[in-house]
Amino acid sequence: MFQTFDSTASPEQGPPRLAALRAELARQGLAGFLVPRADAHQGEYVAARDERLQWLTGFTGSAGFCIVLPGVAGVFVDGRYRTQVKAQVDLAAFTPVPWPEVKPGPWIREHLAEGVIGFDPWLHTRAEIDAIAAALSPGGVTLRPVANAVDAIWPDRPPGPGARAFPHREDLAGESHGAKRARLAAELRERGERAAVLTLPDSICWLLNIRGGDVPRNPVVQAFAILRDDGSVLLFADEAKFDAGLRHDLGPEVTLAPPGDFAPALRGLSGPVRLDQGSAPLAVALALEAAGVAITWGEDPCRLPKARKNPAEIAGMREAHLRDGAAMVEFLCWLEREAPGDLTETAVVSALEGFRRATNALHDISFDTICGAGPNGAIIHYRVTTQTDRALRAGELLLVDSGGQYPDGTTDITRTLAIGDPGDEARACYTRVLRGLIAISRARWPAGLAGRDLDPLARFPLWVAGLDFDHGTGHGVGAFLSVHEGPQRISRVSEVALEPGMILSNEPGYYREGAFGIRLENLIVVREASALGDLRRQFDFETLTWVPFDRRLILTAMLSGEERAWLDGYHAGVLERIGPRLGPEAQAWLRAACAPI
Numbered sequence: 088m089f090q091t092f093d094s095t096a097s098p099e100q101g102p103p104r105l106a107a108l109r110a111e112l113a114r115q116g117l118a119g120f121l122v123p124r125a126d127a128h129q130g131e132y133v134a135a136r137d138e139r140l141q142w143l144t145g146f147t148g149s150a151g152f153c154i155v156l157p158g159v160a161g162v163f164v165d166g167r168y169r170t171q172v173k174a175q176v177d178l179a180a181f182t183p184v185p186w187p188e189v190k191p192g193p194w195i196r197e198h199l200a201e202g203v204i205g206f207d208p209w210l211h212t213r214a215e216i217d218a219i220a221a222a223l224s225p226g227g228v229t230l231r232p233v234a235n236a237v238d239a240i241w242p243d244r245p246p247g248p249g250a251r252a253f254p255h256r257e258d259l260a261g262e263s264h265g266a267k268r269a270r271l272a273a274e275l276r277e278r279g280e281r282a283a284v285l286t287l288p289d290s291i292c293w294l295l296n297i298r299g300g301d302v303p304r305n306p307v308v309q310a311f312a313i314l315r316d317d318g319s320v321l322l323f324a325d326e327a328k329f330d331a332g333l334r335h336d337l338g339p340e341v342t343l344a345p346p347g348d349f350a351p352a353l354r355g356l357s358g359p360v361r362l363d364q365g366s367a368p369l370a371v372a373l374a375l376e377a378a379g380v381a382i383t384w385g386e387d388p389c390r391l392p393k394a395r396k397n398p399a400e401i402a403g404m405r406e407a408h409l410r411d412g413a414a415m416v417e418f419l420c421w422l423e424r425e426a427p428g429d430l431t432e433t434a435v436v437s438a439l440e441g442f443r444r445a446t447n448a449l450h451d452i453s454f455d456t457i458c459g460a461g462p463n464g465a466i467i468h469y470r471v472t473t474q475t476d477r478a479l480r481a482g483e484l485l486l487v488d489s490g491g492q493y494p495d496g497t498t499d500i501t502r503t504l505a506i507g508d509p510g511d512e513a514r515a516c517y518t519r520v521l522r523g524l525i526a527i528s529r530a531r532w533p534a535g536l537a538g539r540d541l542d543p544l545a546r547f548p549l550w551v552a553g554l555d556f557d558h559g560t561g562h563g564v565g566a567f568l569s570v571h572e573g574p575q576r577i578s579r580v581s582e583v584a585l586e587p588g589m590i591l592s593n594e595p596g597y598y599r600e601g602a603f604g605i606r607l608e609n610l611i612v613v614r615e616a617s618a619l620g621d622l623r624r625q626f627d628f629e630t631l632t633w634v635p636f637d638r639r640l641i642l643t644a645m646l647s648g649e650e651r652a653w654l655d656g657y658h659a660g661v662l663e664r665i666g667p668r669l670g671p672e673a674q675a676w677l678r679a680a681c682a683p684i
Contacts, residue, residue, distance in 0.1 A: 088440055089304075089452045092433050094472040095138075098145040101177040105160055107240045108143065112155070118202025118228075119195070120236045122153040127209040128288050128309060129366045131571050132302045135245040139237045145175045148468060149571075153181070154191060156199050163191065166557025167467040170600055174466075192222020201227030208232040208370040216369055232369070250300030252308045252328045254336050255567065257296060259495050261399025264296040265318075268340065271388045272318035275361065283361040283388050284353070284371055285312040289569045290389035295320065295337060298567065299328065304454050305569045306492055311349045313356070314388065323349040354378035363387040386574070393565070394575050395588035400496075400566040401612060404590060404631055407496025408610065412633040412661070413668035414442040414491075415500060419634070420676035427479040427506050432458045432471040435479070435487065443491045453490035453497050453570040460485050464503070464604030467558060467596070481507030484517075484603040484640075490570055499570050499592055500632050501608035505639045509603070515552075516597050517605050517640040522548035523595035524607045525650050527560065527577065527628070528657075531616055534624040538581030538591075545577070545595040554597055561591040564610055585626060589613045593628075607636065633661045635680040643684050655683045 112120055122144075126137035131149050141147050144160075148168040154161045163186035164172045172183045184194060195204065206216065220230050238244060257263055271294070275283060285291050288307035292298055299308030310324035319340045326343055334343065344352070353374045358381030362372055366387055375382055396404070418439045422430075436456045443449045459469040460477045464486035471477075479485060483506050490499035503517060523545035530541055538561065545560040561577030564570055575581070575589040585591075594608035609632035616627040635658055643651065658681035666674055 088437060090436055090440060090455050092436075092471060092473045092476065094474050095141060095147050098175060098177045101143065101145050102180040104143050104240070105155065105180050108155055108236060109157065111236050111240050112205070115205065115233065115236065116203065117205040117231070117233070117236070118199060119154060119156040119204040121191075121204065121206040121211065122155060122237055123210050124149065124151050125210050127368055127370075128286055128311075129212065129368065130288060130302065130305075130307075130569070132305050132569070134248045134302055134309065136247050139235070139241075142241060143237060144181050145177070146172050147175060147470065148172065151186070152191075154195060154204075156195070156204075159198050161194060161198075163189070169557070170466050171468060190218075190222060192219045195219070195228060196223060196226060199228050203229050203231050205231050205233035205236060207235040208373060209368045210235070211369050212365055212367060213369045213372050214364045232373070247325070248301035248309060249325065249328065251330065252297050252299040252324070252333055254333055255292070255296045255298045256494070259399060259403050259567070260296045261397035264294060265338070265340070267294050267296075267392070268314065268318040268320060271314060271392070272316050274388060275314070275316040278361075278383070278385070280359050280361045280383055280385075281316050281357050283314045284367060285314060285387060285389065286363075286367050286371065287387060287389070289565060289572065290387050290393060291322070293393040293565075293568060294389050295322070295341060297333065297337075304451055304492065306450065306567060307569065311346065313352060321352055323352070350374050353380070356380050359383045361385045361388065363390075390574055393568075394563055394572065395586055396566055396590055396612065397588065401588065401590075403495030404497070404566055404610075404612070407491070407493040408498055408631045408633065409664055409668065410446050410448060410493065411443065411491050411498040411500070412665045414446055415439075415502075415634045416665055416669060416677055417445075417673045418442045419502070419504070419680070420673040422504065423676065426485075427481050430479045431476045432460050432463065432479075433473070433476045435485070436471060439487065439489055446493075448493050449491050450494060450567075451492040453492045453499060457486065457488035457501075459604055460506070461603060462601050465598040465600045465602065467598060467604070467606075479506050482509055483507070484509050484513055484605065486604045486606055488606060488608065492567060494567055496566055497564055497568065497570055498632070499564060499608065499610060500634060501594055501606045502634060502637065503605045503607060503640070504637050509640070511642070513603060513605075514640050514642050515645065516554070516599075517637075518642045518645045519548040519552060519554065520595050520597050520605050520607050521636060521641065521654075522646065522650060523560075524593055524609065525653050527593045527595075528609070528611065528630060529649070529653055531619070531625055531627045532585075533622045534626060535584055537584050538575065538577040539579050541585075542577050542579050542581075545593070549595070549597060556596045556598065558596070560595055561593050561611075564590045564592060566590070585613050587613050587615055587626065590631070608632075630657070630660075633664050635661050635677065638680065638682075638684070641684065646684070651684050658683070
């Protein structure tokens with residue numbers, strides 16, 4: 088199996104490791120230290136070697152950071168992790184802090200009157216450090232870039248990843264890496280920039296049409312790169328990961344060098360050089376500034392082109408979702424036959440991965456499956472372990488959020504299922520969440536609107552009942568790349584205009600701590616809509632995910648006529664697209680699951 092059920096959280100190790108870190112800080116003359124989740128590439132998912140936050144605190148979430156001070160160690164987490172963090176850290180040693188409601192700068196001022204706080208400049212962006220420094224000034228607390236203090240006390244830190252890189256087929260990419268490099272180089276020349284520094288592995292992999300296995304569940308190669316204005320690329324990565332065939336595919340305009348050559352190469356550049364203030368490590372800017380190289384701050388030139396999927400990428404994503412949808416339906420048919428029985432969460436996860444593996448096309452799962460029975464479903468990013476494994480019980484809900492990495496696309500789907508009769512309160516909440524998903528699916532809007540403009544559509548059915556959820560409605564998704572991709576989002580804070588080709592999740596939810604969790608998720612792609620009324624250019628969504636919703640949890644009377652029509656149309660589409668791909672038992676199950684409401 089790809090997924091394991093070992094516990095990676097060690098709350099009991101937190102206090103001694105925290106004490107060791109404070110001793111190291113005292114030795115260095117520091118009053119505190121910043122411990123982020125991020126690695127030097129600023130990715131959401133990191134290799135085992137870079138799991139500093141988890142090693143120190145026990146917290147395993149994919150976002151957050153810790154600020155260690157002499158009298159307090161705050162673990163900053165957003166709404167997705169506020170239940171999880173309380174179970175994973177020693178609360179006598181670490182204090183959960185609600186973030187972004189509480190900002191790090193004001194929090195530090197509240198808990199420290201004076202002193203120097205260290206930070207690793209490879210693990211923070213300039214924007215991040217500048218924001219904290221501004222909040223601390225004027226005052227007696229300052230920030231200082233230093234060698235990583237956690238690494239100094241981590242005796243058995245794992246080695247770096249060494250997975251082989253491999254080519255991503257051009258027919259699936261839809262464009263050669265030479266054409267991509269030339270297109271982005273022309274943009275640099277138009278802006279008067281001599282080069283752009285790339286630090287995000289998914290950007291580099293997209294640009295060069297390569298994939299790898301350096302980060303769990305995300306097929307990326309950890310690397311840095313410099314794209315020059317003539318279209319050539321300096322690629323800094325472990326040379327052992329690139330065999331002769333891949334080097335030949337990259338061609339003479341892509342020069343491979345060891346990671347240790349990256350900093351010297353920065354110092355040898357002629358400016359202006361573009362850096363992304365939101366993703367480039369501060370250490371890159373410091374190296375350029377020390378060499379007198381002019382910097383222009385601008386977005387990573389790959390991010391928007393990567394987000395705007397071309398026809399070949401969209402076609403691949405459609406096929407991946409049909410293949411994955413058939414595996415999901417086979418799984419749902421099996422689950423309805425077997426549950427609750429003696430099933431546990433780990434048994435469900437194992438079975439689902441087995442159905443995906445049976446496609447003979449699965450490269451990996453796209454993230455560790457979230458499978459929460461009963462109250463575990465309220466832990467938004469719950470990861471089941473042998474210690475937390477819970478039996479499925481009649482009268483409860485089961486939340487299953489999962490996905491696959493296929494060579495032609497990445498999938499991400501959530502379904503919440505009834506195990507027996509969960510009662511009308513759970514059904515009402517489920518139906519409100521479903522109405523939010525339908526609202527996003529049916530959305531039509533004028534060009535220029537951002538994710539924040541659509542986000543309320545998913546929440547309104549919950550808001551009118553005094554309910555809400557503490558995560559964004561949708562994140563971007565890559566094409567056989569990262570399952571969480573920027574810059575596109577459907578979120579209260581997203582100001583990036585939605586454009587055709589952008590793929591996003593549509594996943595409203597509702598969570599009642601200690602009782603149940605509900606989330607429903609399809610992937611959708613932005614497309615041009617036909618002209619209507621006075622608006623000359625309008626967009627809407629094409630649905631990519633085709634798997635039925637649990638009819639047992641839908642209170643039909645709560646749906647409007649238009650919502651019922653959408654749901655019946657969606658289920659008819661599921662039956663048409665997925666039915667021919669199934670075995671006889673699953674076909675019969677699907678016909679019943681997709682009958683009109």
